[in-house]
Amino acid sequence: MKAILVRQFGGPEVMLFDETPTPKPAAGQVLVKIRAAGVNPADTYARSGNYAVLPQLPYSPGTDGAGVVDSVGDGVKKVKPGDRVYLAKSLSGTYAEYALALESQVHRLPEKVSFAQGAGVFVPYGTAYHALHHQAKARGGETVLIHGASGGVGIAAVQMARALGLTVFGTAGSAKGLELIQREGAQRAFDHTKPDYCDEILKATGGRGADIILEMLANVNLGNDLKLLAPMGRVVVIGSRGDVTITPRDIMARRASILAFTLWATTEAEGTDIHAGLIAGLENGTLRPVVGTELPLKDAPQAHIDVMKPSGAFGKIVLIP
Numbered sequence: 400m401k402a403i404l405v406r407q408f409g410g411p412e413v414m415l416f417d418e419t420p421t422p423k424p425a426a427g428q429v430l431v432k433i434r435a436a437g438v439n440p441a442d443t444y445a446r447s448g449n450y451a452v453l454p455q456l457p458y459s460p461g462t463d464g465a466g467v468v469d470s471v472g473d474g475v476k477k478v479k480p481g482d483r484v485y486l487a488k489s490l491s492g493t494y495a496e497y498a499l500a501l502e503s504q505v506h507r508l509p510e511k512v513s514f515a516q517g518a519g520v521f522v523p524y525g526t527a528y529h530a531l532h533h534q535a536k537a538r539g540g541e542t543v544l545i546h547g548a549s550g551g552v553g554i555a556a557v558q559m560a561r562a563l564g565l566t567v568f569g570t571a572g573s574a575k576g577l578e579l580i581q582r583e584g585a586q587r588a589f590d591h592t593k594p595d596y597c598d599e600i601l602k603a604t605g606g607r608g609a610d611i612i613l614e615m616l617a618n619v620n621l622g623n624d625l626k627l628l629a630p631m632g633r634v635v636v637i638g639s640r641g642d643v644t645i646t647p648r649d650i651m652a653r654r655a656s657i658l659a660f661t662l663w664a665t666t667e668a669e670g671t672d673i674h675a676g677l678i679a680g681l682e683n684g685t686l687r688p689v690v691g692t693e694l695p696l697k698d699a700p701q702a703h704i705d706v707m708k709p710s711g712a713f714g715k716i717v718l719i720p
């Protein structure tokens with residue numbers, strides 16, 4: 400099969416489009432014919448060799464993907480050849496024509512969701528679900544600020560929070576992004592490139608602040624987030640790319656909390672909850688993954704450059720084998 404192979408850590412150019420043997424499913428494993436692979440910022444951190452969890456070289460990148468079950472190993476009961484599935488991690492990587500996965504890593508993809516959309520389910524929607532439900536314990540009627548709402552995780556969080564009955568504020572850095580997040584459910588959209596946008600957000604809450612903030616770029620925003628929180632407010636740190644200075648008294652005065660997590664460390668019980676919630680939302684149309692760009696698999700190096708651009712996100716980037 401054709402696949403992207405990384406033989407040494409480094410820049411996007413270390414990803415080579417090459418031939419590799421098609422894997423065969425052993426007992427408890429599933430082989431999926433990949434129709435689309437999702438590109439996430441974490442794929443670039445791993446490829447660069449500078450990340451907490453590193454794959455063994457050589458490897459094919461990719462945690463997210465969607466396709467059709469090709470064949471299954473002994474004992475597999477959850478799926479059969481021909482089933483449409485999305486992947487939540489795999490054994491062999493999703494940037495390939497086929498991916499080998501454990502039975503527990505494949506999940507039913509509802510008919511109304513395209514393969515390209517299915518490639519943007521697990522990391523973005525799983526992260527948004529875990530942040531809102533398990534970390535922030537969001538309740539209907541609360542106000543959430545999604546700080547970085549135009550990207551993969553942000554759009555997922557906008558749709559999910561709106562369906563839960565929260566008042567949703569989102570930020571983006573382009574006119575296209577601002578329009579997108581309002582279309583997907585944000586009642587108010589703010590431009591995070593404008594110098595006074597934090598004042599505008601506080602004003603929009605009537606001076607009270609947001610109950611929950613989902614933060615995509617904590618190294619830039621965490622200090623300001625603490626000043627935008629309501630009493631008993633919770634900031635959930637989802638993304639960060641460096642250090643930041645905060646004023647602890649902002650937390651004390653509000654009895655606020657800073658929460659943080661990585662999706663890789665969620666428990667099995669949380670995973671069961673996450674996938675049940677995501678499949679229900681995909682089925683009933685409250686969750687609608689937005690695909691911004693489709694590229695051929697061989698263009699994975701370009702996709703890694705694009706996903707790390709500092710601004711201009713507009714849904715997911717997916718690779719088509």
Ligand code: NAP
Nearest residue numbers: 440547548549550551552571572576638661662710711712
């Ligand atoms: P993405 O699709 O590339 O989106 C990035 C988002 O950040 C866009 O909405 C972008 O808005 C926004 N942004 C840019 N500058 C900003 C600023 N100054 N303030 C606030 N937001 C800003 O990435 P993603 O997949 O949504 O992931 C977002 C972050 O979460 C990444 O750092 C990723 O590594 C991390 N993440 C963590 C976990 C976890 O397990 N904790 C899981 C998934 C992702 P514009 O482009 O419109 O400016």
